[in-house]
Amino acid sequence: MSDRNLLKLAFVGCGAIAHYHLNGIKEHVPEIKVTAAIDTAKENAELIAAETGAKVYSSLEEGLVDGDFDAVDLMLPHDLHESAAVQSFEAGKHLLLEKPIAHTLEACDRIFAAAQKTDTVFMVAENSQYWPEIVKAQEMIKMGMIGEVITARATYKMEFNDYWFKGKKPWRYDKSRTGGGIVVDGGAHWIRPLRMWMGEIDEVIGILGHPLVGMEGESMAKAIFRFESGKTASFEAMLAKTVIGPSIWFCITGTLGEIHIEGGLEGSIILYNTNNRQGRKIMEAQGYPQSFGPELKDFAQAVLEDKPLDAGPEKAYGELRTALALYRSAETGHWEKVWD
Ligand SMILES: NC(=O)c1ccc[n+]([C@@H]2O[C@H](COP(=O)([O-])OP(=O)(O)OC[C@H]3O[C@@H](n4cnc5c(N)ncnc54)[C@H](O)[C@@H]3O)[C@@H](O)[C@H]2O)c1
Incomplete structure (x- = not known):
């Protein structure tokens, strides 16, 4: 080479x-x-x-x-x-x-x-832009496989693992270092897919919680996002020292059926419609870790071949601004605008 x-x-x-x-x-x-x-x-x-x-x-x-x-x-x-x-x-x-x-x-x-x-070249690494199940769901929506999208639900729940932090106080416990808590951090990867499927988020209402003792920023959030289209989606995030059973990470409901992306790093994508009431697996599970290869490839191609990025870096303001609007809403108890 x-x-x-x-x-x-x-x-x-x-x-x-x-x-x-x-x-x-x-x-x-x-x-x-x-x-x-x-x-x-x-x-x-x-x-x-x-x-x-x-x-x-x-x-x-x-x-x-x-x-x-x-x-x-x-x-x-x-x-x-x-x-x-x-x-x-x-x-x-x-x-x-x-x-x-x-x-x-x-x-x-x-x-x-x-x-x-x-x-x-400047790129912000939001890997869910390349997460195979998220990309497949986007294709399915574009193909009309669930009709018109009515609403969606994103659920990000992780079991805290002390091992990650090797006994030291993690920087993630310090709000001034992270800029918030779980929503600005892992939550971003659950917000980007909603934006890919449903467009730009206009306003947010929600609450925050602190189940993870010692973490200054929120370790729990529950919110409703209203998109510029007027449609809504729910968003839930939690990091806790407990045992968490399986949950569906994403559910997108349309006029003709529903798409589920199962939880776990290698969850499958399932289509439910009148022909598939028990659900049909759309492809073999690939999973979250498979998002990083295509992400790095996109960056390399932008540098070496001048290929336009899948998503420009400014797109990443959306996840951060959504998190910040949710933080304001938790204080005021009202809907808060994302882009004002
Ligand atoms: N895309 C994803 O799924 C995902 C997952 C985890 C983290 N992240 C992001 O990746 C970034 C890093 O997170 P992480 O989980 O890998 O954190 P981490 O704590 O595991 O790693 C951070 C590393 O930076 C090093 N470091 C700290 N200060 C430094 C300095 N001044 N100069 C050089 N090295 C220094 C630390 O020693 C550590 O090795 C964050 O922006 C985080 O949000 C993304």
């Missing part, structure tokens, strides 16, 4: 999600080579380096001085997105930035201002 067809990528932040990105690259994106693994926790960078041959650095500054890469895959805690994104743009790097864009709208705006000063 010639260099023109090779994207040299630095991982900045080599924690939990970095391994999903790496698996996606290994399975789907031979044109990406991870050449730098950057993390303040050397052991995390070394795990990525062991699998890729990447050079290890303990800071982005160090990597930018010595490293050999054209693009940055930024996977840091939310409050660190802005400074690292701006540094990357100033160094002329292409940027794939994990969601949310940043922990405040002001920080997001500053990232976009820095992006505008370069001609490099």
Whole structure:
């Protein structure tokens, strides 16, 4: 493969999600080579380096001085997105930035201002845009397989696992670091699909809860979204130290039937209609982890082939603004606009 067809990528932040990105690259994106693994926790960078041959650095500054890469895959805690994104743009790097864009709208705006000063590719990594079951549901809706969409329900419930945090206080417990709680974080991946299927969200009403002791931001949310079309969907998110039974992650009801996406990282997609009252599996379950390969592929093709992104980075304002509107609604008890 010639260099023109090779994207040299630095991982900045080599924690939990970095391994999903790496698996996606290994399975789907031979044109990406991870050449730098950057993390303040050397052991995390070394795990990525062991699998890729990447050079290890303990800071982005160090990597930018010595490293050999054209693009940055930024996977840091939310409050660190802005400074690292701006540094990357100033160094002329292409940027794939994990969601949310940043922990405040002001920080997001500053990232976009820095992006505008370069001609490099900027993409926000919202992997549900590429989640095979979500994409299939979008195709089915477009094909009219459930008629006109009436409403939908998104349910994101996860069992908290201490193992993820190795005994240390996780940055996710600190609201000033995340910009909120579960809704700005994992909840985003349940909000994007609703927007893909039903259009832009206009306003939100909801409540928040705190079942996860020690987490400052919300670990539970229940909300109704009203779309610009006037249609509504319900949204529920929870992270709790308990045992959670199976639930349907997404249900889309139309005038001719219903689509279910089963819970679990490898849930199937099922169609219910008059011919399939017991439900028909539409494809073999592929699952959430299979979203990362196509996501990284989209980024690589945008850099190497000038291919337009599936969704521009500004699209990711929608998940963050929806979360912020929900936070305001929990305070006021009223419907709150997403885009005002
Ligand atoms: N798409 C998804 O499904 C998904 C899932 C989880 C996380 N995320 C996103 O990925 C990002 C990272 O989350 P995570 O779960 O991987 O977090 P994590 O805590 O597992 O990893 C963060 C890594 O950043 C490192 N780090 C912290 N400060 C640093 C600094 N100044 N310079 C270099 N490295 C530093 C930490 O040592 C750690 O290895 C967040 O934006 C999060 O919202 C996305």
